[in-house]
Amino acid sequence: MRAEGLQRVTMRRLAQELDTGPASLYVYLANTSQLHAAILEELLGEVDLRPADASGDWRQRLVAVLESYTGVLFTYPNLARAALVARPTGPNYLALIEAILALLHEGGVPDAQASWGVDLLLQTATATAAEHAPGDGRPGADADAEADATARAEFHAVATALHAVDPATHPRIAAASGTLIAGTPGQRHAWALNAIITGTAATPLPPVSAG
Amino acid sequence: MRAEGLQRVTMRRLAQELDTGPASLYVYLANTSQLHAAILEELLGEVDLRPADASGDWRQRLVAVLESYTGVLFTYPNLARAALVARPTGPNYLALIEAILALLHEGGVPDAQASWGVDLLLQTATATAAEHAPGDGRPGADADAEADATARAEFHAVATALHAVDPATHPRIAAASGTLIAGTPGQRHAWALNAIITGTAATPLPPVSAG
DNA sequence: ACCTGAACACCGTTCAAGT
DNA sequence: ACCTGAACACCGTTCAAGT
Numbered sequence: 279m280r281a282e283g284l285q286r287v288t289m290r291r292l293a294q295e296l297d298t299g300p301a302s303l304y305v306y307l308a309n310t311s312q313l314h315a316a317i318l319e320e321l322l323g324e325v326d327l328r329p330a331d332a333s334g335d336w337r338q339r340l341v342a343v344l345e346s347y348t349g350v351l352f353t354y355p356n357l358a359r360a361a362l363v364a365r366p367t368g369p370n371y372l373a374l375i376e377a378i379l380a381l382l383h384e385g386g387v388p389d390a391q392a393s394w395g396v397d398l399l400l401q402t403a404t405a406t407a408a409e410h411a412p413g414d415g416r417p418g419a420d421a422d423a424e425a426d427a428t429a430r431a432e433f434h435a436v437a438t439a440l441h442a443v444d445p446a447t448h449p450r451i452a453a454a455s456g457t458l459i460a461g462t463p464g465q466r467h468a469w470a471l472n473a474i475i476t477g478t479a480a481t482p483l484p485p486v487s488a489g
Numbered sequence: 490m491r492a493e494g495l496q497r498v499t500m501r502r503l504a505q506e507l508d509t510g511p512a513s514l515y516v517y518l519a520n521t522s523q524l525h526a527a528i529l530e531e532l533l534g535e536v537d538l539r540p541a542d543a544s545g546d547w548r549q550r551l552v553a554v555l556e557s558y559t560g561v562l563f564t565y566p567n568l569a570r571a572a573l574v575a576r577p578t579g580p581n582y583l584a585l586i587e588a589i590l591a592l593l594h595e596g597g598v599p600d601a602q603a604s605w606g607v608d609l610l611l612q613t614a615t616a617t618a619a620e621h622a623p624g625d626g627r628p629g630a631d632a633d634a635e636a637d638a639t640a641r642a643e644f645h646a647v648a649t650a651l652h653a654v655d656p657a658t659h660p661r662i663a664a665a666s667g668t669l670i671a672g673t674p675g676q677r678h679a680w681a682l683n684a685i686i687t688g689t690a691a692t693p694l695p696p697v698s699a700g
Numbered sequence: 701a702c703c704t705g706a707a708c709a710c711c712g713t714t715c716a717a718g719t
Numbered sequence: 720a721c722c723t724g725a726a727c728a729c730c731g732t733t734c735a736a737g738t
Contacts, residue, residue: 289731299704301733310731359570362619364643367650372659379661389661393668398613398681405616408573432575439578448583450590450600457604461697469692470609477688481680486672500712510723512714521712 286356287317314360315367321357322370324350330377340381341471344403347374348467351407358407374400387479395478402474406467433459497567498528525571526578532568533581535561541588551592552682555614558585559678562618569618585611598690606689613685617678644670 289310293300307313326346329339351358365371375396382392437459445452461469500521504511518524537557540550562569576582586607593603648670656663672680 288729290729299706300731301704301706304732305703359573362570362573362616365647367646372650372654372662376659376662379665383661383664389665390668392661393665394672394677394680395684396669397677398684401616401620402609402613405573405612405619408616409612435578436576439583443583448587450594450603451583451587454590454600454604457601457694457697458607461605461694465695465697466605466608469605469694473606473609473688473692474685475688476691477684477686480687480691481684483668483672483680484676486668486676499710501710510725511712512723512725515713516722 287314289313311360311364314357315364318357318361319366319368319370321350321354322347322366322368322374325370325374327373327377330380336381336385337472337475340378340385340475341468343374343377343381344399344471345468347400348403348407351404352410355407355410358404358410361404362401362408382475382478385475385479387475388482390483391478391481394483395474398478399471399474402470403467406463406470498525500524522571522575525568526575529568529572530577530579530581532561532565533558533577533579533585536581536585538584538588541591547592547596548683548686551589551596551686552679554585554588554592555610555682556679558611559614559618562615563621566618566621569615569621572615573612573619593686593689596686596690598686599693601694602689602692605694606685609689610682610685613681614678617674617681 289303290300292313293303296302303313307316325343327343329342329346332339351361378396378399379389379392382395383389387395440451440455440458443451443455451458500514501511503524504514507513514524518527536554538554540553540557543550562572589607589610590600590603593606594600598606651662651666651669654662654666662669
């Protein structure tokens with residue numbers, strides 16, 4: 279769980295760091311998912327929750343908390359990918375949920391909608407961080423450099439595909455080509471969070487049976 | 490690219506199916522990401538885009554298209570995980586984007602906002618499907634059964650953690666405990682899509698430099 | 701009882717060699 | 720030129736055996 283080089287957390291690596299065989303870990307953990315969840319929960323301690331208790335516009339403070347969360351996951355994108363599958367349940371995760379719920383409450387968002395909104399906000403933030411994870415690349419590669427190169431190549435591929443589109447068959451894409459891939463990733467993420475906050479405040483829950 | 494048992498698409502499996510060595514694939518594909526993107530693009534042909542040209546409420550038709558997309562990815566959750574990292578750029582993907590943009594346009598959503606909204610909608614749908622993917626489980630396991638068991642165990646863990654929370658330190662979680670984990674996954678996903686559509690329609694873009 | 705060495709069943713990617 | 724066998728460097732998980 280050290281904060282050194284956990285770019286690529288694996289059972290075998292951790293075991294080696296602990297000077298033992300990989301089998302030993304299975305005394306404490308059932309599988310790799312649990313390992314990832316445990317490390318993520320640890321990392322969640324780095325999320326800056328202070329905006330929740332600060333003063334000022336509740337929306338901006340909520341976005342700040344969510345961007346801090348995204349920033350932490352950005353540093354460890356492989357964990358972000360894992361976080362989509364196995365969410366942690368420890369105290370740091372609960373503190374994060376509490377902070378988000380409190381800010382939505384402060385903003386007058388009904389509790390029921392806020393309950394589902396917090397999940398959607400965290401899912402989006404997690405997915406955004408996960409997107410920047412390198413693929414299943416070769417073991418020895420520099421993860422950062424590879425992710426960068428992949429992102430660049432992908433951006434180019436998407437841009438090319440969009441500009442090559444026939445306006446006759448894809449009129450909406452042609453009409454939107456100016457904005458489809460505009461903006462920095464940071465601008466787009468901030469916009470997405472704001473859109474979800476607005477949507478959460480405006481969208482009532484369907485009739486549901488209590489969990 | 491056959492639609493048989495591509496639960497766990499790997500370079501080696503595909504090579505074996507083609508009666509050759511794994512090295513041969515690298516003549517056509519640069520890496521596994523590209524393999525996943527190619528298969529996903531193929532699969533996107535199964536998405537039902539007919540609601541885009543039908544009549545009736547544009548929102549419901551948009552949700553229908555997005556749920557069809559989610560349903561396709563649900564059948565191959567490992568590809569959904571891959572889709573977060575490497576989006577396809579083929580004709581089926583372009584047709585999906587065109588359909589979503591057209592429905593948002595029909596609903597009076599400004600083109601610029603629709604441009605960013607389509608990304609957010611697809612990201613959410615993809616992440617929702619990816620959440621149901623099994624972890625990095627042991628090679629031989631039944632993926633479906635394992636994903637089910639994992640989901641069940643996780644739900645239990647989250648439910649327990651939420652109910653064990655101290656109302657004094659986590660008042661908002663305590664207040665929302667009735668709705669936090671309420672609803673079926675289908676209900677929650679439909680709500681999320683509607684919230685994002687509403688948020689997209691209501692959230693103007695910041696001033697951005699054109700892409 | 702508690703832990704673990706060694707094995708099993710896989711991976712992605714490269715590169716020297718074959719046709 | 721085009722393709723590929725074999726190797727390199729990894730994985731997660733299990734289980735029989737050791738202490």
